[in-house]
Amino acid sequence: MSKINRRNFIKIAGSAAAVSAVGFPAIAAAGGKKQVVIVGGGVGGATAAKYIRRADSSVEVTLIEPNKHYYTCFMSNEVLGGDRSMDSIKFSYDGLRKHGVTVVHDMVTAIDAKGRKVTTKGGKSFGYDRCIVAPGISFVDNIEGYDAAAAEKMPHAWKAGPQTVLLRKQLEAMADGGMVLIAPPPNPFRCPPGPYERACQIAHYLKSHKPKSKILILDSKDKFSKQGLFTQAWDRHYKGMIEWVKAVDTGGGVKSVDAKTGTVSTEFEEYKPAVTNIIPAQVAGTIAKVAGLTDEKGWCPIDGKTFESTIHKGIHVIGDAAHQSPLPKSGYAANSEAKVVAAAVVDMVNGREPGTPSWVNTCYSIVAPQDGISVAMVYNLVDGKVAKVKGSGGLTPMDSSPADRAREVQYAHSWFNNITSDIFG
Amino acid sequence: MSVRKTFAVLLGCGMILGTAQIQAAPTATMLADTCAGCHGTDGASTGPATPSIAGNSETYMVDTMIAFKSGERPSTVMGRIAKGYSEEEFKLMGNYFAKQPIAKTSQNLDAAKVAAGKKLFGKNCEKCHDEKGGLADDDSGILASQWLPYLQYSMVDFKAGSREMAKKMKKKVDKLNDDELEALLQYFASQQ
Numbered sequence: 001m002s003k004i005n006r007r008n009f010i011k012i013a014g015s016a017a018a019v020s021a022v023g024f025p026a027i028a029a030a031g032g033k034k035q036v037v038i039v040g041g042g043v044g045g046a047t048a049a050k051y052i053r054r055a056d057s058s059v060e061v062t063l064i065e066p067n068k069h070y071y072t073c074f075m076s077n078e079v080l081g082g083d084r085s086m087d088s089i090k091f092s093y094d095g096l097r098k099h100g101v102t103v104v105h106d107m108v109t110a111i112d113a114k115g116r117k118v119t120t121k122g123g124k125s126f127g128y129d130r131c132i133v134a135p136g137i138s139f140v141d142n143i144e145g146y147d148a149a150a151a152e153k154m155p156h157a158w159k160a161g162p163q164t165v166l167l168r169k170q171l172e173a174m175a176d177g178g179m180v181l182i183a184p185p186p187n188p189f190r191c192p193p194g195p196y197e198r199a200c201q202i203a204h205y206l207k208s209h210k211p212k213s214k215i216l217i218l219d220s221k222d223k224f225s226k227q228g229l230f231t232q233a234w235d236r237h238y239k240g241m242i243e244w245v246k247a248v249d250t251g252g253g254v255k256s257v258d259a260k261t262g263t264v265s266t267e268f269e270e271y272k273p274a275v276t277n278i279i280p281a282q283v284a285g286t287i288a289k290v291a292g293l294t295d296e297k298g299w300c301p302i303d304g305k306t307f308e309s310t311i312h313k314g315i316h317v318i319g320d321a322a323h324q325s326p327l328p329k330s331g332y333a334a335n336s337e338a339k340v341v342a343a344a345v346v347d348m349v350n351g352r353e354p355g356t357p358s359w360v361n362t363c364y365s366i367v368a369p370q371d372g373i374s375v376a377m378v379y380n381l382v383d384g385k386v387a388k389v390k391g392s393g394g395l396t397p398m399d400s401s402p403a404d405r406a407r408e409v410q411y412a413h414s415w416f417n418n419i420t421s422d423i424f425g
Numbered sequence: 426m427s428v429r430k431t432f433a434v435l436l437g438c439g440m441i442l443g444t445a446q447i448q449a450a451p452t453a454t455m456l457a458d459t460c461a462g463c464h465g466t467d468g469a470s471t472g473p474a475t476p477s478i479a480g481n482s483e484t485y486m487v488d489t490m491i492a493f494k495s496g497e498r499p500s501t502v503m504g505r506i507a508k509g510y511s512e513e514e515f516k517l518m519g520n521y522f523a524k525q526p527i528a529k530t531s532q533n534l535d536a537a538k539v540a541a542g543k544k545l546f547g548k549n550c551e552k553c554h555d556e557k558g559g560l561a562d563d564d565s566g567i568l569a570s571q572w573l574p575y576l577q578y579s580m581v582d583f584k585a586g587s588r589e590m591a592k593k594m595k596k597k598v599d600k601l602n603d604d605e606l607e608a609l610l611q612y613f614a615s616q617q
Contacts, residue, residue, distance in 0.1 A: 125430075339455075355455060358451040362502060362506070376502050393506065394505050413474070417473070418471050
């Protein structure tokens with residue numbers, strides 16, 4: 001479009017927006033610079049911080065995150081498989097500081113929605129015009145005996161970092177011929193294809209180092225993400241190594257563990273695996289509940305357009321913690337939501353109505369060194385709710401060529417490099 | 426082209442004025458930001474394989490996305506995503522990326538192949554891929570400093586016939602052997 005036409009178009013679009021902006025609540029000017037406080041420095045929080053500063057450098061952004069480094073969950077399965085280092089999934093907040101974000105390493109203990117104030121464990125408090133909460137997930141005690149101490153024996157490795165290292169060490173230490181038990185969580189949970197990609201990556205390691213070993217997946221569901229493609233991969237690359245057992249055959253998957261004896265129990269049977277990976281059921285990160293942002297299901301209800309909490313005005317919730325469906329609980333979705341919310345927050349603190357959102361998601365799974373699969377979808381806003389754009393997206397075809405599968409691995413690695421520099425760079 | 430553009434603007438107005446329920450199109454920035462996860466912030470890919478899209482002409486971007494959407498151009502994931510956007514949205518994205526500087530990459534390349542490619546470039550490619558593949562206005566896609574695996578995939582698809590070549594390009598490609606083609610790709614990738 002030529003410049004003049006484009007300008008006209010924006011003018012027209014702008015006046016349409018202005019008309020519908022009537023009745024939009026005016027944002028009280030706090031005086032001085034607008035303050036945005038972001039709780040949590042994962043994919044959603046860090047992306048939002050950067051993109052707010054990109055859109056309007058007059059807005060002061062404070063990001064509060066307890067950890068000095070962030071380890072991405074995505075690609076951490078490749079660490080378990082032995083093809084990737086922990087260092088390669090480790091990111092600092094220096095890039096955000098360069099964008100003018102104030103990064104505070106502390107733990108948020110309370111959010112006062114009425115007083116528009118965030119308080120930390122370190123005793124500090126931060127006032128805000130708008131707050132973005134991106135706390136990720138916390139675990140539910142759905143498996144008897146699986147507590148923090150048990151997680152040191154039977155790692156979940158569902159928050160990347162020391163747990164990833166622990167699970168990798170256990171895989172390295174186990175003898176050939178041992179059994180690795182994976183217990184995937186019930187829906188909804190972070191990274192729906194993750195447990196099944198993990199089975200592939202662990203099998204990839206075992207196949208060349210401990211070929212007599214087996215992987216048993218005791219699921220708490222009867223079906224799972226990209227099931228056809230994963231089942232094909234298990235048959236194609238790891239024949240006889242991976243057994244998946246659906247919930248209905250075990251009375252609902254793993255019921256209890258005894259970390260001391262290394263025992264895992266279902267309704268009907270007991271197992272003594274060499275390595276046990278328990279991935280518990282999940283809800284929104286702890287602070288979301290403490291701040292009263294969660295509903296009875298444990299996730300945060302939000303307005304589809306701005307991801308503003310429908311419980312507490314002035315607070316937006318993004319990423320895994322939000323009721324974001326049909327967007328999945330994925331890194332790409334959190335990144336995409338963060339950009340939409342960053343734009344909305346910049347509009348709102350400047351007294352403008354937020355624009356029309358657009359989201360995308362692509363999730364890659366690397367099922368073998370030369371075999372990558374993906375699921376993608378484009379989303380828009382329909383009647384105030386996030387909706388899948390009809391006819392878009394979908395899965396890697398079951399019959400796609402080996403050459404295309406190899407390309408998908410290269411694109412998966414490119415995605416990792418690009419999204420992490422988009423978030424933290 | 427300007428007729429088409431005017432038409433699009435009129436169509437846009439009609440939509441906005443005619444039906445109150447239909448919301449404005451997302452802004453160019455809103456749409457372009459969704460691409461960054463795979464193609465890098467502002468379309469400058471950090472590689473190793475996903476191409477940079479920064480600096481491409483709007484025409485190239487729109488034509489390319491339409492080809493992905495229809496399946497005329499083969500892809501792994503791009504076609505599935507292209508199906509989620511309208512031509513008007515492709516134009517907004519294309520306009521955004523056309524304004525971004527061409528991304529510079531640092532890749533491990535074979536100096537001898539780059540040198541061989543340099544010799545072949547003038548006679549075979551320069552007419553359409555002007556300024557060593559770095560001119561947006563030729564509407565042929567930025568090849569300068571592009572990621573090598575992407576260039577290689579593209580050539581594989583061209584040679585296999587799954588992606589259509591312009592007639593002039595096909596004539597040239599048919600005369601070049603695999604080593605010569607690889608040398609040319611390395612030459613394009615080496616441009617700074």
